[in-house]
Structures are given as C-alpha cells and as structure tokens.
Amino acid sequence: MASKGSDLRLDERSRRLLKTLVERFIQDAQPVGSRTLSRDSGMELSPATVRNVMADLEEMGLVAAPHTSAGRIPTVKGYRLFIDTLLKVQPLSRVEVERLRENLETGEEFNPQSLISTASNLLSGITNMAGVVTLPRRDHSEIRHMEFVSLSAGRVLAILVFSDNEIQNRILHVEREYSPSELQQASNYLSSLFVGSGLMDVRRRLLNELSRTREDMNETMRAAVEMAGKVFSSSDEEDYVIAGQVNLMNFKELSDVDKLRQLFEAFTTKRDILHLLDQCVSADGVQIFIGEESGYKVLDGCSVVTAPYEIDDHVVGVLGVIGPTRMAYDRVIPIVDVTARLLGAALNSRE
Amino acid sequence: MASKGSDLRLDERSRRLLKTLVERFIQDAQPVGSRTLSRDSGMELSPATVRNVMADLEEMGLVAAPHTSAGRIPTVKGYRLFIDTLLKVQPLSRVEVERLRENLETGEEFNPQSLISTASNLLSGITNMAGVVTLPRRDHSEIRHMEFVSLSAGRVLAILVFSDNEIQNRILHVEREYSPSELQQASNYLSSLFVGSGLMDVRRRLLNELSRTREDMNETMRAAVEMAGKVFSSSDEEDYVIAGQVNLMNFKELSDVDKLRQLFEAFTTKRDILHLLDQCVSADGVQIFIGEESGYKVLDGCSVVTAPYEIDDHVVGVLGVIGPTRMAYDRVIPIVDVTARLLGAALNSRE
DNA sequence: TCTGGCACTCTCACCATGAGAGTGCCAAAC
DNA sequence: GTTTGGCACTCTCATGGTGAGAGTGCCAGA
Secondary structure, eight states, rough: OOOOSSSSSHHHHHHHHHHHHHHHHHHHOOOOOOHEEEEEHHSSOOOHHHHHHHHHHHHHSEEEEESTTTBEEEOOOHHHHHIIIIOOOOOOHHHHHHHHHHHHHSSOOOOHHHHHHHHHHHHHHHHHHHEEEEEOOOOOOOOEEEEEEETTTTTEEEEEEEEEEEHHHHEEEEEOOOHHHHHHHHHHHHHHHEEEEEHHHHHHHHHHHHHOTTTOOOHHHHHHHHHHHHHHHHOOOOOOOOOOGGGGGOOOOOOOOOOOOHHHHHHHHHHHHHHHHHHHHHHSSSSEEEEEGSSSSGGTTEEEEEEEEETTEEEEEEEEEEEESSSOOOHHHHHHHHHHHHHHHHOOOOO | OOOOSSSSOOOHHHHHHHHHHHHHHHHOOOOOOOHHHHHHTTSSHHHHHHHHHHHHHTTTTTTOOTTSOBBBOOOOOHHHHHHEEEEOOOOOHHHHHHHHHHSSSOOOSSHHHHHHHHHHHHHHHHHHEEEEOOOOOTOOBBBBEEEEEEETTTTEEEEEETTSOOOOEEEEEOOOOOOOOHHHHHHHHHHHHHTTTTTHHHHHHHHHHHHHHHHHHHHHHHHHHHHHHHHHOOOOOEEEEEEEEGGGOGGGGGGHHHHHHHHHHHHHOOOHHHHHHHHHSSSSOOEEEEGGGGGGGGGGGGEEEEEEEEEEEEEEEEEEEEEESSSHHHHHHHHHHHHHHHHHHHSOOOO
C-alpha cells in the first residue's frame, strides 16, 4: 500500500494526471492524448503543460507511447503505482452484494463442490472476465463421519464425511472378504479415534498406528488401520474451478488467436495458474498481479486479482478474477474481496 | 451409404476427381485448381478437361469457387457425397489402438467418471481436435448397493452404488433423528427390494410404493420408502465432458475470434451440443454431421463425428469428435468407432 | 470428346498518398 | 521559473493504383 521507495516522488499534479490517464485508458482502451487529458483532469492545464508532464512520466517508466503520435498508455509500473496509491475502490452496489449473497448463502442442497463452482461463475458473471476458485484444502477440516461398506468379494467402499459436508468415497481392494459386522467394528474403532480431528492430524497419528503393531489390537482393528491408511494416503491434489474463459475473447487486447490459445492452454494445464494462486494463500487480503509481474509470460497483458478465503479462520483456498490488464480495478477488487468472505462464510461448518 | 437419390448420378471420372479434390483440400486447406487436380488424379486428363468437369460439379453444388480465379473447394454436399460413397476409411494403426486400449483398460482405480474424461482426452489427443463424451445414462444400470448413514440430527447420508461402480451420494434432510439400527433396517428393506434392479425399474416401482400406504409396513419402512423417493427423484441431467477445445484454435478456418467465441460459448452452454449428441443415441454406429447439416449455425464450418457407446447391450451415451469440416475423416471415423467400443467394454459391469 | 490457347477476372502484396492525431521543442507570456 | 501557444515533425491508417500470379471460361481445332 505504501508508495514504492525508489524515484517515484511525484508531485500532486503528476499523480492526478497519471490517475486520469489510467482511468481514461481503462474506460476506452485507447491511448490518451494531451488534449483529452487536459480536458479530463479537472485541472486548468493546457495540453502543452500536460505534454511536459507526460514526458517526465514516460522517463520514469510509468507511461509509454505506442508510437510517436499516439497518446500515452500506462505501463505495468504505471498500473502498479495507480493501484497502490491512487486507486479509490468503489464499494459494491447493493444489487451486486445481494446477488452474491443470494447465490452463496447456502440453500437446501448444501454441497461444497457446487458452492465452489457457483462462486467461480459469479465472479466471471459479475466482472465479465474469467473467475477462478481453488478447491479448499482439507488439512484442517474435521472428519465428521467415517464408514466402511462391503461391496463384493475383495471390495470395500470407504466413505468420509467432512465438517463442511464434503463427502469423499473410494473403493478399496482388500485381500479377504469382511463381514458387515467386522466392517461395522472397524468403522466404530476408527471413528472413535478420528472423528473430530483434522485431516492433517489424522494422517500424522495414522502413521504412528501403522508403524507399530500393538498387542492390544485384534485382527479387525489392524485391518481397519490398514484400510484407513489407504483411504488417507490420497494426497489431495490441488485443483481449481475456472469459469467464463470465453469472456476473455471479448477483449480486443486479447484478439490474437495465438495469444488466446496460449492462455487457454495455461488454463487447461493448470500448473502455472495453480502456482500463481498458491502464492496468494499466504497473502493477507486482496492481491494483484499486473501483466508479467506474475512471472508467467502467458499472463502478459492480463491481470489477476485474488483473495484467500477461509474456513474456521484457516485459509483453505484462493479465488480470483483473470482479465486484461486494462480492467476496472476499483470494481473488481471489492468484488473479489467480498466474494472471498461470503464463500468462506458459506463453507463454514454449520448445521 | 447409398448415393443420395436426386441428380447425383456421377460418372466414374467425376467421382474420382471429386475424391482427389476433397482429399487434396483436406490435406492442405487450399482451393484446388485444375492443374493440380489433373496431376493428382492419376488419370491422363488435361487441366482443360478437368475444368469442364469442375463446372459440372459446381452446377450440382458439390464444389464451389471462393472467387473466379481460385481453385474449387468442396461444399457440404460435396463432403457428404465424399463421405457416403467415396471415402475409404483407414484402419487404425497398431500404435493407436494400443494407446487407446492401454488407457481405457481399467486399472486398479476403476471409476466411471475418470474413464469418461480419459476417453474425452484420448479422442482429443489422438485427433488433435476436441473430444466429447456424454455421461452414461443409468436407466438400465443396476443398483448394487444402497445404504443410509446417520450424520447428525435431521441429516441422513444416502449412498448408492451402481453396477458399473458409479457411486452417488446425497444428503437428505429428514424430520426426526433416526437411530443407526433404524437406518440399517431401512437400508436392508430397500436393498431387498431394489438391489439388482435397473434404475428405471426402481423409479417405476417406487412410485407405486409411494402412492399406496400399505398396512403391512411399519413406520421405519414407510420412512425408508420416503427417503428412497427423495434419493431417486433426482432426474439425472444429461451432461458431457469435453476436452481439447484449445486444439480448435490451431485451425486456420477457425481463426476468427468471434467465431471461436460462439463455438466455445456453445460448449459451455452445452444445450445445443447435447441436443445434437442426443440425436446420435439412436443411430446405429458412427454418425457424421457436416457443417450446418447439424442445424446449429455455431457449428458452421465444423463437423461432428459421433458414435454411441453401450453398457450391457444398452446404448448409454455418445462420444465424438468436433473439428473443422476439413478433417481427415478416414482417420477420425475409425478412431471414434473404436473408442466407443473400448469405452463401452471398459464401463461394462465387471468384477 | 478432349485439348491447347487465350482473354479475362480476382486476389494479394506493394507502394504512394493524404488526412488525422499527437508529439517535441522553442520562444514568448505570465 | 513555470506555463502556454505555435509550428514542424512523425507515425498510423484508410484509400487507391499497379502488376504479378493463379486459375477460370470459352472457343476452335484435333
């Protein structure tokens, strides 16, 4: 939030001009000339004066001219300064907040999966850009229920229910057939051990259980522990849900098919985007990557606005919006911010 | 397969020329001129003669010239004739069949969902176009297992396992709390009624059960039937998994961003594409829609090659490939065909 | 019936041209 | 010293003309 140290001591006039320039450019996607700027700035300055200021800003690397006789456009550095020190975010309109709340306030059918994709769709729908939401990490979510069900010879169905109503199941292949009562016993035993514990905790304790064979365990318990080992071995891979990619095709800065292809490939591959989103888990609130700042050149020309979301005071995921650098940050930032809070609230363990 | 009735009685020479023209155009995406054609056809014909034939073909609407001095390109009608009567499909190479088999022959972790998306990815990967697979309808798949699990006051988890290992679960909201033994009883009762029956069958019989209150039912059974009613009420909505849409961005006939956007929107909306795929369920084998033949103008310039796939001799879904009209049908057709068979086999109920 | 020849047409790449927009800089004004 | 008006300059973009290249249509002759 503080102004970057370096040589960017700008006087008030330059700051205001930069601000109007960025706003104007965001509005209509065209290089802004000195004439327009002198009109729009609200200050009584002649185009010539503006030109002088522009020359300074250009030297500082805050704006650039596509060619000699075009107006100026903000550089990444210019956007950065704008966002960090000049931007005044606009609170969400009531309608928008309502729309978010209505959709995220969980109805009858409560289901984390669908909440996540709803959030992603909302983000893209409201901003007309792409919305992205990572699946929540379950490291800290508690186990509410666990149970084994016999399917057929050698196959056992394991069911896990988490505190946020997430249900996971998996079919285990086992050596011998277990009777329903044996499985019941195993379920009971493991439930007594693990229900109410966080997943990370469970994994840790399970490792202990597995390593030593205790005399006081009967065969069923041992089998139970072994099955649990298989169930919990799944390293929950990170993943995200993205929505509204097509929206990006409407922006003229992304009208190059080749550019678009690379971007969409990145969305499908997921690796780079996940990396980027991961960095935001540790951030405090809304975080913004402008253009190549992110370090991924596919995102050149794009900005990513993210915010982490929490369940029970633990950050479990990140959501955000991906769009052209030239986006209405004053609108997008609060949208991302509020959505993160609402999603967190909606996911919170509850009755 | 038979030549369309109308006026398309073509002599052998015209047919051969049309065939080479289409092949050539598929190969290098450029209008084919008389000179090239006379060389490639393998027949001893001067360009002039070829031109005469071309004039005839154009009159019949089988080929068209983008402008006076370009060569000819096939029309939809031309493609149709080509595919129906001239095309000789190429059997898959051993490598390709192996790749398909390896990926679809179910390994340890058998799971219909992932098989479907593997199939979709394979289709797109091998053809370098977009692959699409509808989720299998479960009307005829048998129920292997059903069970109720108490979660907390007023919430019961219902679990359904189908013959193809598909697992579905759903949280039910109920009026009062049920004890584990009550739920066990309910599970047993319903299992005895429904395990081994097809879903369609179950729905029908359940309606009967629900409509009349029988005296010989105790309260638990009645509750069981009611819960089952909720579980099975879910009209399983149709859906599909699509993969490799980005591949379509590589084709120069789809280099118009606007065109692409419409296409991608259709993929996201799903409605039109589902409609189209639905029509193929009833078809016998591979079916091909060329360009606007499908009736959807978003698909102008695209062809769709589909084949239904079966579980236990019931057609349960459709898979296919979407790409530019100018695609290598001789390769794509067998790929779609074989994949449909392999996917069906892989999904077949089995130990 | 087929073919060679020829005039014709259309595209495409290239260049020149001029209008429009905006700059940079200088000298004068405040 | 800062601001301003003026003016030459530069760059883009749309327009139009030109010539090469490709391929056609048609006609007359084999």
